[in-house]
Amino acid sequence: MEAFTQxxxxxxxxxxxxxxxxxxxxxVYLKRVSRTGFEDGLFAAWRHDETFVLNQEAFRHGxxxxxxxxxxxxxxxxxxxxxxxxxxxxxxxxxxxxxxFRGNAGKQGLLTAECEQSDVEQIWKILEHxxxxxxAVDLTDMTVRAKxxxxxxxxxDYTRWRLMEGLDDIALTLRHAAEIDTFExxxxxxxxxxxxxxxx
Amino acid sequence: MATPTTRADGPEDTTSQDGRSSGGRGRTLxxxxxxxxxxxxGEGSEPDLLYIDLHLVHEVTSPQAFEGLRLAGRKVRxxxxxxxxxxxxxxxxxxxxxxxxxxxxxxxxxxxxNCEEFGVRLHPMGDTEQGIVxxxxxxxxxxxxxxxxxxGDSHTSTHGAFGAMAFGIGTSEVxxxxxxxxLPLRPFKTMAVNVNGELRPxxxxxxxILAVIARIGTGGGQGYVLEYRGSAIESLSMxxxxxxxNMSIEAGARAGMIAPDETTFRYLHQRPHAPTGAQWxxxxxxxxxxxxxxxxxxxxxxxxxxxxxxxxxxxxTNPGQGLPLSESVPDPELIADETERxxxxxxxSYMDLEPGTPLxxxxxxxxxxxxxxxxxxxxxxxxxxxxRGHKVADNVQMLVVPGSMRVREVAEAEGLDTVFLExxxxxxxxxxxxxxxxxxxxxxxxxxSASTSNRNFEGRQGKGGRTHLVSPLVAAATAVRGTLASPxxxxx
Numbered sequence: 001m002e003a004f005t006q007x008x009x010x011x012x013x014x015x016x017x018x019x020x021x022x023x024x025x026x027x028v029y030l031k032r033v034s035r036t037g038f039e040d041g042l043f044a045a046w047r048h049d050e051t052f053v054l055n056q057e058a059f060r061h062g063x064x065x066x067x068x069x070x071x072x073x074x075x076x077x078x079x080x081x082x083x084x085x086x087x088x089x090x091x092x093x094x095x096x097x098x099x100x101f102r103g104n105a106g107k108q109g110l111l112t113a114e115c116e117q118s119d120v121e122q123i124w125k126i127l128e129h130x131x132x133x134x135x136a137v138d139l140t141d142m143t144v145r146a147k148x149x150x151x152x153x154x155x156x157d158y159t160r161w162r163l164m165e166g167l168d169d170i171a172l173t174l175r176h177a178a179e180i181d182t183f184e185x186x187x188x189x190x191x192x193x194x195x196x197x198x199x200x
Numbered sequence: 201m202a203t204p205t206t207r208a209d210g211p212e213d214t215t216s217q218d219g220r221s222s223g224g225r226g227r228t229l230x231x232x233x234x235x236x237x238x239x240x241x242g243e244g245s246e247p248d249l250l251y252i253d254l255h256l257v258h259e260v261t262s263p264q265a266f267e268g269l270r271l272a273g274r275k276v277r278x279x280x281x282x283x284x285x286x287x288x289x290x291x292x293x294x295x296x297x298x299x300x301x302x303x304x305x306x307x308x309x310x311x312x313x314n315c316e317e318f319g320v321r322l323h324p325m326g327d328t329e330q331g332i333v334x335x336x337x338x339x340x341x342x343x344x345x346x347x348x349x350x351x352g353d354s355h356t357s358t359h360g361a362f363g364a365m366a367f368g369i370g371t372s373e374v375x376x377x378x379x380x381x382x383l384p385l386r387p388f389k390t391m392a393v394n395v396n397g398e399l400r401p402x403x404x405x406x407x408x409i410l411a412v413i414a415r416i417g418t419g420g421g422q423g424y425v426l427e428y429r430g431s432a433i434e435s436l437s438m439x440x441x442x443x444x445x446n447m448s449i450e451a452g453a454r455a456g457m458i459a460p461d462e463t464t465f466r467y468l469h470q471r472p473h474a475p476t477g478a479q480w481x482x483x484x485x486x487x488x489x490x491x492x493x494x495x496x497x498x499x500x501x502x503x504x505x506x507x508x509x510x511x512x513x514x515x516x517t518n519p520g521q522g523l524p525l526s527e528s529v530p531d532p533e534l535i536a537d538e539t540e541r542x543x544x545x546x547x548x549s550y551m552d553l554e555p556g557t558p559l560x561x562x563x564x565x566x567x568x569x570x571x572x573x574x575x576x577x578x579x580x581x582x583x584x585x586x587x588r589g590h591k592v593a594d595n596v597q598m599l600v601v602p603g604s605m606r607v608r609e610v611a612e613a614e615g616l617d618t619v620f621l622e623x624x625x626x627x628x629x630x631x632x633x634x635x636x637x638x639x640x641x642x643x644x645x646x647x648x649s650a651s652t653s654n655r656n657f658e659g660r661q662g663k664g665g666r667t668h669l670v671s672p673l674v675a676a677a678t679a680v681r682g683t684l685a686s687p688x689x690x691x692x
Contacts, residue, residue, distance in 0.1 A: 001272075033263035033310040035271070078372060107372060169372070170274070173380045176240050176249060180382060183239040183251050190475035190483040191253060192342050193280040194321050 001109040003166025004139055007090045009063030011135035011146060012053055013124040017068030021080035021101060024072070029079070038083035058131030064091045066123050066135070071112075072101025081108045091137045093144060093153065095120055106159040107169060113137060113153035115144060122149055139164055226493025228390045229459050230425040233365040233490070237348050239382055247384040253347035253364075255377050256333045257284035257320065259311040260638075261352030265375035266314040278381045279319040283342065284311060287332045290325050291640045292601050292628035304639065318378075331604020331630040334358040334572040338442065339606055341471025345460035345487040350377055355572050355654065357448040360457035361441035362464055363490045365425070367455040388425045388454050389499040392492075396430040397507035402687055404582070405440035406574060406652070406671035408432065408504070409447045410512040410522045416502055418520040421453030424500065427492060428458050432506035438467040439578040446573045447654050450519035459491040511686045513559055514656050514669040516547035521656075523559065525674065525686055531555035550658050551666050552646075559684050562668065566649040567598040567679040568661070569672055570628075571635040574652035575603025577610050579672040584616045586676035586687045587623040593682035598625035598675075599641065601633040625679065637662045650678040 029041025046052045053059050065084065071094040072080060081104045084092065092110065095117040105112045115123075126146045127133050136145040139160060142152050155163075162172065173180075227235070240249040255278075262284070269276065276282060289304035299305040308325070315322035323329040329336055334355055337343045343359040349366035350356060352374040359366035373383055393412055413420075426448050433441070441458050448456025465484055468474045475483045492498075514522040515529050521544070523530065532544040532555065548555065553562070569575075569583050580602065592598045600620045602608035608630055611617055617627045634641040635653035637660065643649055645664025652675050656667035668684060677685040 033307055034267045035264040036267065168272075169384065170272070170376050170379045173249060173376065173382055173384065177380075179240050179249070180251070180380065184381075187251075187253075188482070188486065190479040191347070192344060192473040192475075194254075194283040194342060194473075195280045196321060 001166050001168040001171060004090070004109060004111055004163040006136065006138040006140065007063065007111070008134050008136040009090065010059065010061055010132055011064045011066055011123065011127045012059045012062035013127040014053060014065055014067040015124060018070045018073055019067055020073045024080040025083040029083075035082050036086055038079055039087040041079075042083040042087045056131065061088065063088050064093065064135040064137060065089050066120060066127065067092060067094045068120070069095040069117055071097050072105075073098040078104045078108070081105050081110050085110055091135075093120060093123065093135075093137075102159075106162065109163065109166075109168065111137065111139065111155070111163060113142075113144060113155060115151060115153045119144070119151040122151070226496035228492045228496045228498060229363060229427055229457060229490055230365060230388065230390050230455075231496070233346055233348065233363075234387055236346065237365075242384070247386045249382050250348060250385050252350050252377050252381055252383060253281060254337065254342055254349045255282045255374075255381075256337055256349070256351035256353075256356070257282060257311075257315075257374070258288060258333050258351070258353065259286050259307045260288045261371050262314065262374055263307065263310045264371050265352070265378055266310075266318065268372075268375040269318070269378055272379075274379045276318045276320060276378045279321070281381060282320050282378070283337070283340075284315050284320050284322040285330055285333050285336055286311060286323075286325050287330075287630075288632045288636065288638050290629075290631040292599075292631050292633050293640075295325050295629045300640070328605050328609065331602070331606065332572045332575060332632055334442075334446065335575060335603035335607065335630075338362065338438070338467075339471070339604060341468055341474040344468060344474070344483070345464060346490050350383065354449045355446050357453070357456045358442050358446040358572055360445040360448065360455050361438060362468075363457060363460035363487070365455060365457065366445075368449065389423050391421065391424040391426050391453070391500040391502065392498040393426050393428045393502050393504065394430045395428060395432040395504045395506050397432055397505050399432055399435070399506050399509065402673060403506075403509050403511060404671040404673060405436055405443040406669075407509050407512040408506065409444045409450075410514065410519070410669060411509055412444075412502070412504060413447065413451045413520045414512070414522040415504065416451055418450060418518050419452040421448060421451035424453050426451070426453045426456040427498070428456060429492070430506075432504075433458055434461065434463075436463075437578060438463060439576045442576070443573055443579075447519065450654060460487045511671060511674050513650075513674060513684055514667075515551065515553060515559060516544060517550050517656055517658050518543070518547070519654065519656060519669060521547055522669070525559050525684060527559060529553045529555050529557045529559065529562075560689070561683055563648070563683045564596060564650045564668070564678060565647045566634075566643060567592070567596060567625075567675050568601070568634040568649055568651040568653060569599065569625075569675050570601030570603065570633050571651075571653035572603065572632070573635075573654045574672050574675075575601060575607065575630075577607050579652065580607065580611050580616050581614070583672040583676040584619040586673055586690070587625070587680065588619055590623055590680040590690065592624035592679045596679055596682050598623075598679040599628055599634060600625050601628040601641070602630050605630045623679075634661050636660060637665075643667075650675050650684060
């Protein structure tokens with residue numbers, strides 16, 4: 001996972017609340033064998049609608065999604081996070097995130113920045129007034145900036161630390177690689193291995 | 201539904217029987233295995249880091265995990281503690297042909313490419329050791345007492361029959377184990393399931409576990425590791441113990457386990473991956489210490505009298521909705537608990553059953569003998585013994601699907617295939633088959649089965665299919681009579 005300190009990219013106003021993970025990516029798109037390529041299924045139902053925000057040229061290459069409250073509810077599918085990141089999003093700003101979605105996002109390096117709903121509305125206005133406006137998100141001082149508007153967001157300390165260090169769970173565990181090595185040295189020699197030639 | 205007795209109340213007596221202050225009581229089997237695998241104790245709210253002795257891999261839950269390794273430039277830390285097979289997607293006929301369904305074929309091909317790239321041993325379709333992941337691990341002697349065993353499959357609890365801590369994990373965790381051979385985990389609670397008394401003839405491990413699940417409910421084991429104990433458990437073969445531990449997950453438990461004993465050691469001795477010579481002696485000495493201490497306390501206990509059990513079948517759409525075969529379809533109106541009553545009404549509607557119908561009057565279209573629950577050689581032998589000299593009823597199709605190619609080979613050496621074929625059953629290749637609607641073996645809408653598998657969820661065996669979970673003995677008798685039956689019904 002790449003370390004995240006700050007990100008600046010085109011902001012995408014998604015004026016919807018309760019965006020559940022079935023809306024983020026429907027089940028029919030879960031059959032892939034990779035963790036990549038899920039951008040095809042991102043907001044699949046809505047993308048048939050020409051007026052949907054991601055179908056507008058100015059927002060097509062957005063990387064900061066600014067959504068209504070209760071983003072990511074419903075199914076626990078990690079594919080929802082994969083789909084957003086595969087498309088190019090690095091940050092989702094919302095007044096409230098569903099727990100599981102937030103957890104999955106933290107594992108994959110997608111920043112979930114929690115702002116007051118009044119701030120979200122303020123950013124929506126700016127983005128809609130001037131489509132293509134960049135939003136700057138700084139994890140160091142936990143600020144969001146769009147044009148002259150600046151506000152702060154919240155995120156739990158542990159996730160913030162992991163994101164800034166660029167550590168996924170595996171990377172965190174690998175910090176203890178020496179302890180794993182030591183433990184392996186104490187394993188009884190008769191414990192089995194799957195190596196075919198060792199039968200006996 | 202009886203709630204297990206919990207030990208949360210009352211002050212604890214920390215003095216053990218010999219009068220020493222234990223400074224902490226004795227430990228359960230689960231706690232001993234946990235303690236022996238802690239690489240690092242978590243600080244504060246941080247979880248413990250647990251070492252994993254064996255990682256079983258199959259085609260469905262592994263592709264994104266391997267992809268994750270590839271994207272991060274990581275290797276499989278211990279390919280020598282990892283083994284893969286193809287089971288969920290594979291057809292059980294015409295296995296020499298390419299898999300017809302392109303999505304299934306892609307998953308299988310992806311597993312092959314991943315195993316090749318990362319150096320993981322794979323038993324593909326057509327291989328002598330191919331089969332259901334939970335059948336081949338024990339069969340090869342890879343599952344041993346005191347181990348931690350994981351797989352991206354909830355029925356990993358099967359391996360607990362050897363006194364191992366075995367549990368299912370998600371795809372992110374699969375990747376974590378591949379990369380680090382460890383998992384960050386918080387300890388599970390422990391529950392003793394005491395099964396004492398002598399089983400009557402014709403009553404099997406499947407009937408025990410279905411009765412346990414009906415007793416504690418599909419959520420009764422949530423957060424717990426179940427330890428099955430007592431004289432009835434001790435008298436069971438290893439394969440029967442695997443049937444019991446396999447379905448721990450259907451009671452909501454993360455894992456189920458049984459302390460190893462002479463039966464366990466006899467089963468393991470001279471298996472391909474069992475220790476040999478002096479190492480065998482060292483291993484057995486270590487395994488003998490794997491039992492719950494007399495002064496250990498479980499967080500909860502439940503007692504089952506084995507001598508009162510009779511063949512058990514499910515009537516509803518979750519594994520907890522079961523009754524003795526001698527009873528009738530329950531009347532939801534007589535169920536006091538509102539949630540359960542609603543669930544029963546919904547289940548009877550899906551199952552198209554009328555309250556009061558004797559379970560023995562329920563006619564089936566299909567009988568499925570197989571799965572990681574009941575696809576082992578003893579299961580096939582038990583069913584063949586019932587079928588000898590009988591024919592499968594005209595309006596019934598019976599699929600016999602060995603849990604592994606090795607099981608199939610042994611069965612054929614014993615002539616069991618002939619018994620099944622002469623009775624009119626189909627003799628298939630190894631795989632998960634009709635346990636789940638993922639490969640070509642599926643029920644059609646409205647079709648009803650008696651199945652030795654583990655889940656009777658709506659649509660589990662195919663969209664609109666109706667499932668009654670049964671033991672191999674009941675499956676065979678049902679195939680002959682065409683309605684749910686036990687072997688004694690055939691002699692009347």
